[in-house]
Amino acid sequence: MSPRLIFWTSALVRVALVVLATVFACYMWGMVYGLLLGFLGMCVLFIVQLSYLQRLSEWLDHPASARLPDGWGAWTDIFSRLYKMRRGDEKNQAELTEWLARFRQAMTLLPDGVVIMDDVLFLEWCNPSAERHMGLSLAQDKGMRVTNLVRSPEFIDYIILGRYETPLTLSFRDRKLIAHIIPFENRRQILVTHDVTESERIDMMRRDFIANASHELRTPLTVINGFLEIAAMQPDLDIATRNAHIKLMTEQGERMQRLVDDMLTLTRLESVDHPLRPDRINMRGLLEQILQEANALSGGRHEVTLECNGPDIRGSTDEIRSALTNLVTNAIRYTPEHGKIQLRWLPATQGPKFIVEDNGIGISAEHISRLTERFYRVDKSRSRETQGTGLGLAIVKHVLLRHHSHLHIESTPNVGSKFWVQFPASAVVE
Structure with a gap:
């Protein structure tokens, strides 16, 4: 049976009961008492309907905080349907909240910056990448105009001109960004930033x-x-x-x-097509070979010593030999005659260390961070004299990256240099 038919049937039944009671009262007690009883019955029905309407109105004003009222007759079906609608709305609201949380979580993990603005460029939301790229803070800047927060003439001109079909290449906060504004809906815009610095x-x-x-x-x-x-x-x-x-x-x-x-x-x-094939490296034997090669290269012009107290490690023998040999060769090339070069292989809690220390010409502090760049030379004329290719430390860097190790450099001009390789503890072979 349809809800409409149920409603009218219930209403007609109640009216019919009042009419029957009125007819019965007229028959038993006369016309006056019968009509009075019928009038009172209709008034009761009217008051009951008004009370239900009032309760419904109060619930509609505060649907989330007020309990859904109970009903009688046709109101039972009305309140039941409202209850189902409310439960459906709560379920939809919970699903929307969950999807919104998932969306925001996904946006926070994106490497690209995402900024949501209204039609007058007030900040509504942004992800952490956008905070890093544009110097924003969602907690402090929400509700503020983005053009007041991003102090870049290029960016402001891009906003004012409104030529959003072409992305903007922006140099900002020592980073190079590609910014693109995408209008969506009628009153919102999305600013997407991509960091191309690297x-x-x-x-x-x-x-x-x-x-x-x-x-x-x-x-x-x-x-x-x-x-x-x-x-x-x-x-x-x-x-x-x-x-x-x-x-x-x-x-x-x-x-x-x-x-x-x-x-x-x-x-x-x-190359990804050349995976690391680790094996056990006999470090004492390897370092003794490197020492012999160092003495041959020095030709007796330097005092080269070896201290070997560290453990064997797991890795590529050829690659580790190449990296360590490059460090030792550099020390010999850049240490004057009669200089001292110390090679040490030592155990440590965080992992074994290979140290090459000399009393050579040294390196100025401004050059140290760039030593592992390809073809970078502190003194080009001296590099020509020492027969260097400019790629030795770049090779060392890449070998160590493949072995999860790190190169550290300390140097003072005219005093000497100290290069040491820190291997991870996991590389040690017991």
């Missing part, structure tokens, strides 16, 4: 690497080609001059070979 830095490093590699390769090629042209144009060169030219070309060819080998090593270390 990708720009990587692109710049890639361009610098290509330029530096081209320059480093061009120098030996120029020398070799120059001597070849001289040999072709002057076939009657004396033996001493020809041998000197051949010696120089050989040196430049070897330098170019070392450079190519180092670039290939870096490429292999950065």
